[in-house]
Amino acid sequence: MAINNPNLPNFSPAVESQGGIGTAPVSHVAHGHGEHDEHEHHDQHWMWKYVFSQDHKQIAKQFLITGMLWAIIGGLLSSLFRLQLGWPEGTMEWLKPVLGHWVEAGKLNPEFYLALVTMHGTIMVFFVLTAGLSGTFSNFLIPLQVGARDMASGFMNMLSYWFFFLSSVVMFASLFLETGPAAAGWTIYPPLSALPQAIPGSGMGMTMWLVSMALFIVSQLLGGVNYVTTVINLRTRGMSMSKLPLTIWAFFLTAILGILSFPVLFSAALLLIFDRSFGTSFFLSDIYIAGQALPNQGGSPVLFQHLFWFLGHPEVYIVIMPAMGMVSEVLATNARKPIFGYRAMIGSLIGISLLSFVVWAHHMFVTGMNPFLGSVFMFLTLIIAVPSGVKVFNWLATLWRGNIRFTAAMLFAIGFVSLFISGGLTGIILGNATLDIQMHNTYFVVAHFHLVMGSSAFFGLFAGVYHWFPKMFGRMMDEKLGYIHFWLTFAGVYLVFMPMHYVGIAGFPRRYYAWTGFDAFSQFADMNKFISVAAILAFFAQFIFIINFFYSIFRGRRATENPWNSTTLEWTTPIEPGHGNWPGEIPAVYRWPYDYSKPGSEADFIPQTVPYSQTQSSNLPYEKDMGE
Amino acid sequence: MAHDVSLQSTGTATLDAPRTGTWDGGNEPFKASYGKLMMWFFLLSDAFTFAAFLTTYGLIRHKHAVFTGEAKDFVFNTAYWPIPDHVFNAFPGLHGVNLPLAFVALMTMILIFSSVTMVLAVEAGHRMDKADVQKWLLWTILFGATFISSQAWEWSHFIHGTEAGTTMADGTVFHGANLAANQYGPVLFADLFFFITGFHGTHVFSGVCLLIWCFIATTNGTFHKRGHYEMIEKIGLYWHFVDLVWVFVFTFFYLV
Numbered sequence: 001m002a003i004n005n006p007n008l009p010n011f012s013p014a015v016e017s018q019g020g021i022g023t024a025p026v027s028h029v030a031h032g033h034g035e036h037d038e039h040e041h042h043d044q045h046w047m048w049k050y051v052f053s054q055d056h057k058q059i060a061k062q063f064l065i066t067g068m069l070w071a072i073i074g075g076l077l078s079s080l081f082r083l084q085l086g087w088p089e090g091t092m093e094w095l096k097p098v099l100g101h102w103v104e105a106g107k108l109n110p111e112f113y114l115a116l117v118t119m120h121g122t123i124m125v126f127f128v129l130t131a132g133l134s135g136t137f138s139n140f141l142i143p144l145q146v147g148a149r150d151m152a153s154g155f156m157n158m159l160s161y162w163f164f165f166l167s168s169v170v171m172f173a174s175l176f177l178e179t180g181p182a183a184a185g186w187t188i189y190p191p192l193s194a195l196p197q198a199i200p201g202s203g204m205g206m207t208m209w210l211v212s213m214a215l216f217i218v219s220q221l222l223g224g225v226n227y228v229t230t231v232i233n234l235r236t237r238g239m240s241m242s243k244l245p246l247t248i249w250a251f252f253l254t255a256i257l258g259i260l261s262f263p264v265l266f267s268a269a270l271l272l273i274f275d276r277s278f279g280t281s282f283f284l285s286d287i288y289i290a291g292q293a294l295p296n297q298g299g300s301p302v303l304f305q306h307l308f309w310f311l312g313h314p315e316v317y318i319v320i321m322p323a324m325g326m327v328s329e330v331l332a333t334n335a336r337k338p339i340f341g342y343r344a345m346i347g348s349l350i351g352i353s354l355l356s357f358v359v360w361a362h363h364m365f366v367t368g369m370n371p372f373l374g375s376v377f378m379f380l381t382l383i384i385a386v387p388s389g390v391k392v393f394n395w396l397a398t399l400w401r402g403n404i405r406f407t408a409a410m411l412f413a414i415g416f417v418s419l420f421i422s423g424g425l426t427g428i429i430l431g432n433a434t435l436d437i438q439m440h441n442t443y444f445v446v447a448h449f450h451l452v453m454g455s456s457a458f459f460g461l462f463a464g465v466y467h468w469f470p471k472m473f474g475r476m477m478d479e480k481l482g483y484i485h486f487w488l489t490f491a492g493v494y495l496v497f498m499p500m501h502y503v504g505i506a507g508f509p510r511r512y513y514a515w516t517g518f519d520a521f522s523q524f525a526d527m528n529k530f531i532s533v534a535a536i537l538a539f540f541a542q543f544i545f546i547i548n549f550f551y552s553i554f555r556g557r558r559a560t561e562n563p564w565n566s567t568t569l570e571w572t573t574p575i576e577p578g579h580g581n582w583p584g585e586i587p588a589v590y591r592w593p594y595d596y597s598k599p600g601s602e603a604d605f606i607p608q609t610v611p612y613s614q615t616q617s618s619n620l621p622y623e624k625d626m627g628e
Numbered sequence: 629m630a631h632d633v634s635l636q637s638t639g640t641a642t643l644d645a646p647r648t649g650t651w652d653g654g655n656e657p658f659k660a661s662y663g664k665l666m667m668w669f670f671l672l673s674d675a676f677t678f679a680a681f682l683t684t685y686g687l688i689r690h691k692h693a694v695f696t697g698e699a700k701d702f703v704f705n706t707a708y709w710p711i712p713d714h715v716f717n718a719f720p721g722l723h724g725v726n727l728p729l730a731f732v733a734l735m736t737m738i739l740i741f742s743s744v745t746m747v748l749a750v751e752a753g754h755r756m757d758k759a760d761v762q763k764w765l766l767w768t769i770l771f772g773a774t775f776i777s778s779q780a781w782e783w784s785h786f787i788h789g790t791e792a793g794t795t796m797a798d799g800t801v802f803h804g805a806n807l808a809a810n811q812y813g814p815v816l817f818a819d820l821f822f823f824i825t826g827f828h829g830t831h832v833f834s835g836v837c838l839l840i841w842c843f844i845a846t847t848n849g850t851f852h853k854r855g856h857y858e859m860i861e862k863i864g865l866y867w868h869f870v871d872l873v874w875v876f877v878f879t880f881f882y883l884v
Contacts, residue, residue: 147653152662225669229662237654238646263673267680271823279808280819282684295808298816303687307680588646589653613644623643 052162054154055579059161060140061472064465066168067132068546073172074123075539081116084108086532088514088525102180110513114183115201117511119175121186122209126216127171129319129457131164134258137322137464138227138251140472144570145245147236147589149580152229156222163219167212174208182209185511187308190283190301194275197289206276210269217262217269224262227255236569238589242346243608245568245593246339249346250325253353257314257321260357265311268304275299302367309360316453317356320420321349323460324391327413330463331395333566334410335402336604338594341394348387348394355384365433366440374433381431388424392417403597403604407564408482409467415490416459422494423452426501441511444504447497455493462489462545469549470563474576475556481548485541492538499527567607568593667862671869674831678873681827685820685880692814704794710813712882718785732882735778736874739832742771743871750864753857758846761857765843768867772836779829786821821881828877831870838863 053059080099083092091106092099102112139157143150151157174181183201184193188209196203231252235244244252274280275296283304284296332339339345361369361377395417404410426448430436439445462485469477503524508515515521562571569589573581587609595606600618612623651657658665693708702711713728720731745767752760789804794811796802802811810818842863851857 152666156666221670221673224673225666228669229665232658232665233656233660233662235653237648237652239653240647240649240651243653259669259673260676263677264680267677267684270827271681271684274807274819274823280823281815282688282819282823296815298688298692298814300688300691303684306687307684310680590644590646611644611646619643 052158054150054158056139056143056151056154056157057472057577057579059157060136062161063131063135063139063164064472066165067128067136068549070123070127070132070168071542072546073175074120074128075542077116077120077123079536079539080108081113081120082532082535084113084513086529088516108513111183111200112180113513114185114199114511115180115205118183118185118188118201119181122171122182124454125186125315125319126213127168129454129461130315131216131219133457133461133464134251134254134318134322135161135164135223136461137247137326137468138223138255140468141247141570142227142230142251143234144471144573144577144581145248145568146231146234147239147569147586148230148234149582149586151226152234153226157226160219160222160226163215163222167215167219170208170212170215174205174212177204177208179203179205181205187305187312188272189308190272190275190304191287194272194283195287195289195294196276207273210273210276213269214266217266220258220262224255224258227251228259236586236589239569239608242343243589243592245325246328246342246345246349247322247325249349250321250328253349254318254321257318257353257356261311261314261318264307268307268311271307272304302364302369305364305367306361309363310357312363313360314356316449317352319457320453320460321352323416323457323464324349326460326464326467327395327416328398329568330409330413330467331398331417332594332596333467333564334405334407334413335399336405336596337398337402338592338596339394340397340400341390342592342594344390345394348390351387351390352384355380355387359384362431362433362436365436371433378431378433382428384431385424385428388420392421392424407466408477408479408486409463411483411486411490412459412463412466415486416456416463418490419451419456419459419493423448423450423456427452439504441509442504443500443508443510446510447500447504450500451493451497455497459489462486465549467564468570469552469556470559470575471570471573471577473553473556474559475552476559476563477552477556478548481544485544485548488541488544489538492534492541495534496531496538499531503527503531565603565605567595567605569608572607572609661858663858663862664865667865671865674869675873678827678876681824682876682880685824688816688820692816704812706794706797706814708813710817715786715812716782716882720781729882731778731782732878735775735782736878738771738778739775739871739874742768742775743868745771746864746867750857750861753851753860756852756857758849758852761846761851761860762843765839765846765860769836769839769843772832772839772867776829776832776836779825779832783822783825786818824877825881828870828873831873835863835867835870838866 049055050058053062080095083090092103092108093106095108096103099108099112102109139151142148171181179200181201182188182193182205183199184206188206192198193202193206196206231244231248271280271282275282275284279296281296281299283301284294284299285301287294287296328339328345359377359381361373362381365374365378399414426444430439430445430448466477466482469475506521506524508521508524515524559575561573561575564571569587572587574583589608590611591606591608593608595601595608597604598606598615598618601615606615606618612619616624646652646654648654656662660668689709695702695705695708695711699711699713702714704710704714716732717726717728718731719725719727745764749761749764749768752764787804787806789802789811791803793801793803796809796811802809804811805818805821807819807822809815812818842860845851845859846857851859
């Protein structure tokens, strides 16, 4: 893919014949002087270099690899419950060596089924698509793309990973409890989650879920304040907010959403812990277990839902916005065109961020909330279609008549746009309270959010990994394997979730262990088998990626400095940047990050570090006038 | 006119120099170090935690019945939310005297005074006056610790209750409060009181610990060697925030 790739570190592709005009740019610093080598060559013990590292690039890789391990676990759990759903009459005896007493007389234990869906949701939403996606790329790209040596506080950044690690250990350990992990759904609604005696999963499993989540929130806050502060204070000279790549805008707003919404989940979790362990009644009232009335009076389970979804809704944007940012970047780079509507893209990200805080109750249309309140939330929810539409049309307009290079990253970016449209359209249906009353808690909802924020966030993640892999590991991933991975995944996702819409419209409820008791649903048994086969195949297709990933780290083709001919700052660093990122002075920035195929320029991209004095023939009228 | 130096310094770019405006990178747009910004963002998130608790308080209180009679006829009953004047009317050492909200008003005053001494410590830090920093930090620590002790007394009184107690729905007489029952009103009244004032008290306690650490570091000359007392400023931000939160907690539990 390396076309026209310069080996000079600070090459300016658009140098004109009269390029030497006037004075040399002040900050046009040649690299490799060695005066800042202390950032690169201190001999560190491997423990501090690879394990307790404070280098943002190393921490990013730690987040990525931990996230990948979680994704494998989360995917395996889904394969297990898809086996149950596809073949409810089949025997699971062959899984007994792994699942032990969760398989009884060849049948999966129904309690364990609930634990499977709960843990699948928790793992995918929080551990993979929040920590694994945002943790990886916010860490990796923010300092590199704004032009900083590292995060504002490397130490807090390291703590952020290790709190995530601790949280992971607790959650992972809960999978092996005698009574099973949490089983009240990833939304852990009380009273099911609040009463340890309710189901086996509400016991120790739930306690560990809450402990793990508290640690996770600490990790998110440590990371979030770091990302935001770094973007505000550590941008290099010339990197104004309107010259930031869209990735950075997305990470910046994502971090703000996290700072404002995770504390509310923390509040809810703390109140829930008190209800569970200390006899308070915040979420409990009028409950009978086995005919015995509980003493708790006056609380409200709906209150928990409000608190939960005040986090829960922004959380889906915390998951999707980093993917949106990376997709914008990958699309523009590989279409060799400026992103269409740069400022509109920023505006729509801000719009989505603001709206994400005022739509939470659309998850609660059927919980007994005042219907008038429901209509307010419906109105606000449907407005989100506007900034989302702006983004989709801008991505399409960026592709329009582009000189498209179909790299693996580009395929996943285009796939992201496709999934986001398909999933987004059903969002308009579910956002309507009247329709949602029919659809809620059916597989239609499952299909909707798996397309619009589950699969598409995964596609954003894959696009990011394929695109920035050369910067992470100094080697290229295999493109052929990337194509195979893309087509199997893309086809797989649609084959799984398209039929799910039909099943959902027919009224299949979520989180049911088996429908064999309902005659009306028997005609869909084949469709469920089909979904299960597609889901399991799509899951195993991910091992192509994992093999490609680990093989390429050690054996991949060596990367050049700027393999995608990209304009942003991270590609001005050495192939494998040391701690401190730039061996010499940090380059200054002169232009926006999307000068691709600029008319009048010989090369089809002009890096952000090239001053306008070197690009006289392609300067726009207002750029020509700037020195006057 | 071309390449006018004065133009460059006001943020206008030239063809070969990057822009230099406030938000053009290479500087601190809010004129605040990253550490101070981080403290602000942490406080913002902490504000959302407290906001969630106070919203919880508001919604649960709204869900309960109110006492509809004359205030002078008020008696404790689990059927309606109590009037704070009748719950918090005791003062240490003045047994049996009815002093509505007097003690909590004193506590609040002490906490507000601690904010004043905190400001003076920060100001002394700007002057690099080590002795003054120590003095005002010590006062702040003292006021903070007094507040926590007062709260401990307030809790203890609340837990032990009145001698008369209240006859509960099942006919038994109950004195004081715990998380499952209380003599003053609905279960959740005490639940929320313990939870929210406890959460705030934990914040004050952490603040006092941080201030003690600051005092030790100041005494050792750590900040003086560093050339600035910014750490005191950051802890000061936290301390003011905790005071501000108390104003809201006080309003919710005692005044309305």
